[in-house]
Amino acid sequence: MKGMRCFLVAFTLLAFANSLASAFDPSPLQDFCVAINDTKNGVFVNGKFCKDPKLAVADDFFYSGLNMPGNTSNPVGSNVTTVNVDQIPGLNTLGISLVRIDYAPYGGLNPPHTHPRGTEILVVVEGTLYVGFVTSNPENRLFTKVLYPGDVFVFPIGLIHFQFNIGKTEAVAFAGLSSQNAGVITIANAVFGSDPPINPDVLTKAFQLDKNMVAYLQSRFWSD
Template sequence: MEALQIFVAIFILALASSLTFASDPSPLQDFCVAINDPKGSGMSSLQILSFFLSYLCLCLMNIQTCTGYESYDLSHSYLSHPFIRHLYSSFSNINSSFFLLLLCLLTENSAKMQSLAKQMTSNFSGLHIRKNTSNTFGSTVTPVNVAQMPGLHTLGISMVRIDYAPNGGLNPPHTHPRASEVLVVLEGTLHVGFVTSNPDNRLISKVLYPGEVFVFPVGLIHFQYNIGNTYAVAFAGLSSENPGVITIANAVFGSNPSINADILAKAFNLDRKMVKNLQSKF
């Protein structure tokens, strides 16, 4: 019976681990991933495992421990399940406090998992509406990532709609540090391309018509340019729920604080006055 108790405890730890270690295939942020409410996040699998090992050590020393959980409300969450109630009753002749304590720790996450389940049903609407492209670049990107749709969390996918003004609407050179992108044109004619990494810096480009698809590999600089005289629309899927975006010109000439003009002048082989002029535009 003691072996069965240990087996069930390890089984529950395995279930907890599968929830704790679920994650995006790539980092969710530039620097780290944080929890907004650490006090209500429950115990991690590592904490539960540490407690489990401590309990075994105490048992080996014949120290009575883990008392006070015998009166835990069996109608609560996981404990209300017939299988769990059966396991609990099977431990009636031995100290089942540790088994109950593990379930107590797991039920701390019950409300959060129910909340996440509700978020998973969330949706985003409005991608059928043409967006205003009256701006400097003549384009508008409408993202649908984890910020707009929490249900995408840990799924590793997101998408965008991109609208381009006629005669030169541009989605300027940029990169996604955490995702590859596959783009399909719905309306208009786009000249698209990306540049490979050093030392080749080879431009791979193509003119796309409605129904045609192009792929931009993760991290590479790419662009789309409307060469037609009508509005253009494209949709793109990305391989992260939070792909990130770095617009090259904005990052280089519009950083905050500004990069030293002498550095940029030397890097781009430009006059310092021209660099200052470019920085003033961002």
């Protein structure tokens, strides 16, 4: 009886560990699964309907335009051009995506944010970036680095991270993410720019701020 209990406990832990290992984009069991919006003839996989493989074409796996600079004339001075499953239907089930990030001269910022479904690996193409991420509670340890063209940095999945242009010229970076749609939560926007707004009493206590300051911050932040 004791042996049976040990077996059941071990089996349960193994099943739990396996479920955690499967918590991210699953490995595909076919060559590809091109996403379509056809609910009649498609097969539903990873939140998308899939095209009949016999009807797939080269353009299902193609995107053009990452050579074009993004518009950085906004309050944070940066622009993210995303290439995920919405831009390349053939990425469906493949567990990867890509972004181009443009930064305005000194001060261009990709604000603190997280990707809930993907690890990010970033390579600098132009300019000089100060980058970093913060570990989870209770350590909240900050890792930072100054990056130059050709340098690469990794931001682990789910952790708050940022990039800041400390050079006098525009900066450009490309980043790969370990999800076909990694998602993004910009911290300031999510907290102070939610729709509807979070009760100011919650934010006053959480951030130890005066309620007038909370109201000011809620009036400042935008969601994009």
